[in-house]
Structure formats: C-alpha cells, structure tokens
Amino acid sequence: xxxxxxxxxxxxxxxxxxxxxxxxxxxxxxxxxxxxxxxxxxxxxxxxxxxxxxxxxxxxxxxxxxxxxxxxxxxxxxxxxxxxxxxxxxxxxxxxxxxxxxxxxxxxxxxxxxxxxxxxxxxxxxxxxxxxxxxxxxxxxxxxxxxxxxxxxxxxxxxxxxxxxxxxxxxxxxxxxxxxxxxxxxxx
Ligand SMILES: CC(C)(COP(=O)(O)OP(=O)(O)OC[C@H]1O[C@@H](n2cnc3c(N)ncnc32)[C@H](O)[C@@H]1OP(=O)(O)O)[C@@H](O)C(=O)NCCC(=O)NCCS
Numbered sequence: 001x002x003x004x005x006x007x008x009x010x011x012x013x014x015x016x017x018x019x020x021x022x023x024x025x026x027x028x029x030x031x032x033x034x035x036x037x038x039x040x041x042x043x044x045x046x047x048x049x050x051x052x053x054x055x056x057x058x059x060x061x062x063x064x065x066x067x068x069x070x071x072x073x074x075x076x077x078x079x080x081x082x083x084x085x086x087x088x089x090x091x092x093x094x095x096x097x098x099x100x101x102x103x104x105x106x107x108x109x110x111x112x113x114x115x116x117x118x119x120x121x122x123x124x125x126x127x128x129x130x131x132x133x134x135x136x137x138x139x140x141x142x143x144x145x146x147x148x149x150x151x152x153x154x155x156x157x158x159x160x161x162x163x164x165x166x167x168x169x170x171x172x173x174x175x176x177x178x179x180x181x182x183x184x185x186x187x188x
Contacts, residue, residue, distance in 0.1 A: 005093035011062045013094060015101045018056035026065035027056040034084035046082075049176060057101050059085070059094045069098040071105065076160070077115040077150070078106040099129050106153045113160050114153060117146040130155070 018024045035041040059067035067085035134148040
C-alpha cells in the first residue's frame with residue numbers, strides 16, 4: 001500500500017519507533033492533547049498501565065511529534081490502538097502512514113494479523129484503511145460499546161483463522177494490584 005504523505009507544507013513527515021523515554025513522552029503528549037484534551041477521555045482510561053510493555057510509533061513533521069499509535073504484541077496478533085494525530089495536522093494521511101508503519105513492523109516480526117477495538121462511529125475510518133470487522137456487531141467490553149476489527153499483515157494471504165474470536169473481541173485486561181499482579185493472582 002502506498003501512502004501519499006511525504007511532506008506537509010514542504011517539511012518531511014517521518015515515522016520512528018520510540019527508543020528512549022523522551023520519545024515515549026512525545027507519544028504521550030500527542031495522546032494527552034487528542035484524547036484527554038480534545039475527546040475528554042479520562043486520564044486513567046487513556047494511560048491504562050500498558051504503555052511500558054508496548055511499542056510506540058510516532059510521526060514527526062521535522063522534529064515535531066504530530067501523531068502516534070501504540071502497538072501491543074499478543075500471541076496471534078498485534079493490537080494497534082491509541083491512534084492519534086494532532087488536530088491541525090489531520091487530513092494529510094498521517095494516520096494512514098502510522099498504520100502502515102504498524103503493518104510493516106508486524107510483518108518484520110512474523111505476525112500475520114493486526115487487531116484493534118474502535119468505537120462504532122470510527123469504523124468507517126478503519127474500513128477505509130483496509131480493516132474489516134471481526135464480528136458484525138458491536139460488543140460491550142467495559143463502559144463503551146466497541147467494534148473489533150482486523151487486517152491481514154500480508155494483503156495477498158487469506159485472513160488467518162481466528163480461534164474463538166469472541167474471546168479476543170471481549171478481551172479485557174486484568175485489573176492489576178499495587179504490585180502489578182492481576183488481582184486474584186498469587187504473588188511469590
Ligand atoms: C482518526 C485520526 C487519527 C485520523 O488522522 P488523519 O491523519 O487525519 O487521517 P488520514 O489523513 O489518514 O485520513 C483522514 C480521512 O479520514 C477521515 N476520518 C477521520 N476520522 C474519521 C472517523 N472517525 N470516521 C470516518 N472518517 C474519519 C477524515 O474525514 C479524512 O477523510 P478525507 O480523506 O475524505 O478528507 C485523527 O482524526 C484523530 O487523531 N482523531 C482523534 C483521535 C481518535 O479518535 N482516535 C481513534 C482512532 S479512529
């Protein structure tokens with residue numbers, strides 16, 4: 001898939017993986033502006049405890065971070081989430097560029113399926129990026145209805161069989177105790 005964004009106003013747009021704390025802070029700053037500031041997502045929901053086990057992809061115009069997406073790695077899929085582009089830079093395919101970078105990253109790691117959970121109102125955006133619904137209906141996983149969507153990493157291969165799709169559609173992260181263990185688990 002070719003993505004038609006290389007420059008905005010003559011300044012190159014690039015993507016990079018967060019490699020050090022400062023990079024992660026740039027991803028968090030973009031998410032704070034878009035999700036907490038603009039979309040009024042509560043801080044505790046946005047920063048859910050999974051950021052330090054995830055890969056962050058960041059888009060830059062010159063040296064300025066303007067977009068980000070988080071990828072978490074599961075056994076049979078890579079989960080893309082927290083996709084955000086600063087409002088004033090939208091409509092330049094930066095979102096598409098970030099998702100394509102995720103796809104290539106997943107490909108390089110031998111992963112064959114991308115997975116995401118989106119709000120019903122956002123499914124049109126993802127379908128335009130070549131994603132499809134895993135199951136037709138929205139599900140409830142927490143307070144908001146979500147739609148599970150998937151995309152093949154290699155568009156020339158058939159969609160991998162998903163075992164027990166409802167198990168991942170409704171996947172909920174365990175609540176962690178103060179030691180970082182799932183509540184109810186026995187710590188040693
Ligand atoms: C969704 C988002 C990342 C897209 O970033 P972007 O860089 O503008 O995306 P692209 O340039 O690749 O695509 C823009 C196109 O998607 C459309 N689009 C944006 N959000 C959409 C949505 N929720 N539903 C349907 N289409 C949408 C735009 O209207 C635009 O259409 P056009 O090309 O016909 O003008 C950005 O709008 C954003 O950060 N939104 C707030 C955060 C958010 O809601 N994230 C959840 C992921 S959907």
